[in-house]
Amino acid sequence: xxxxAIDPIILxxxxxxxxxxxxxxxxxxxxxxxxxxRRADRDGSGWTTDDVSDVVFYVxxxxxxxxxxxxxxxxxxxxxxxxxxxxxKIWEGGMSFHGGLLGTILAxxxxxxxxxxxxxxxxxxxxxxxxxxxxxxxLGNFVNTELPGRVTDSMFGLIYPCDALRGVSQMCLGQWEAxxxxxxxxxxxxxxxxxxxxxxxxxxxxxxxxxxxxxxxLMAYGLLRFCTEYFREPDSxxxxxxxxxxxxxQLLSLPMVIVGILxxxxxxxxxxx
Numbered sequence: 001x002x003x004x005a006i007d008p009i010i011l012x013x014x015x016x017x018x019x020x021x022x023x024x025x026x027x028x029x030x031x032x033x034x035x036x037x038r039r040a041d042r043d044g045s046g047w048t049t050d051d052v053s054d055v056v057f058y059v060x061x062x063x064x065x066x067x068x069x070x071x072x073x074x075x076x077x078x079x080x081x082x083x084x085x086x087x088x089k090i091w092e093g094g095m096s097f098h099g100g101l102l103g104t105i106l107a108x109x110x111x112x113x114x115x116x117x118x119x120x121x122x123x124x125x126x127x128x129x130x131x132x133x134x135x136x137x138x139l140g141n142f143v144n145t146e147l148p149g150r151v152t153d154s155m156f157g158l159i160y161p162c163d164a165l166r167g168v169s170q171m172c173l174g175q176w177e178a179x180x181x182x183x184x185x186x187x188x189x190x191x192x193x194x195x196x197x198x199x200x201x202x203x204x205x206x207x208x209x210x211x212x213x214x215x216x217x218l219m220a221y222g223l224l225r226f227c228t229e230y231f232r233e234p235d236s237x238x239x240x241x242x243x244x245x246x247x248x249x250q251l252l253s254l255p256m257v258i259v260g261i262l263x264x265x266x267x268x269x270x271x272x273x
Contacts, residue, residue, distance in 0.1 A: 001157075001158055002176060003159060003161055003183075006143045008021060020143040020144075021140040021143065021144055024139055024140030025133075025136070028134075028137060029060045032056050032059070032130070033053065033056045036052035036055070037049055037052050055111050056129075058111045059107050062103035062106055063103055065103050066100045067096055067100030067103065069103070070096035070100060072087050073099065074248060074252065097134065097221075098253075104126075120214055121210065123213075123214040127217040128200045130217070131194075131196040131200060132197050135189045135192060135193015135194060136193070138188045138189035142183065145160065145164035147185040148181050148184070149181040149232055150181060150232065152181060152231075154182070156183065157182060157183075159177055159180050160181055162175060162176065168233040184232035187228050188225070188228045191227070199220045200213065200217050200220065209267045210267065211264075212263075212264055212268070215260045215264035215267070217260070218257070219257055219261055221256060222255075225250075225253045225256075226254070232249065
């Protein structure tokens, strides 16, 4: 089956264009706001609708800025050095979750300082709101024909257009590649979106020790991302980082898993002490 030809532009009026990728981010923050209000409505949540709107705004700014800066630093540092203005071409795609996470943590710290809340008080509230947004982002990657997967003969494979493979293969000539690849963006939309949401929302559905929800999010995302990276083709200019199989995405996910496990262990031990 060939990769579906989806125009990344929904509507264009002169130089202004509405793109599916941008709409995915709008949908992500809208759903996060709605889910946040649901959590705020719970008895004893300590959160108001104004708090939810403010924290979603903080996180949105931190995630977008951190995601773009992280992508250029982790995956496209050569292009950034050649053309620093490429940092601002968000409409072309290219966002790093790990950079977005760092930006989000900074945003949470700033919000916590302003509202006199601890890091975990804010992050435990925010963590369950994030996965569905990540899923929307991966769907935006799919529309942009980003994140091509590794070669496969499975029934899930898609034949990619050569234009989508410039960053991973220089051997594709003509319009379509000769073989199929895993649609890794869809795999990650499912795992980082629906599956991660189910895990974190379930953990957050009952009162937990401060930090458990955040630790679970870090641990679960890191493990899921580590696994789905096996289906994603590394960028040709990066290749495998180590051992001829470890990718940049896996390398950046390992600290998340370790930190998440440590957070859950430490707060659980403190609770029993």
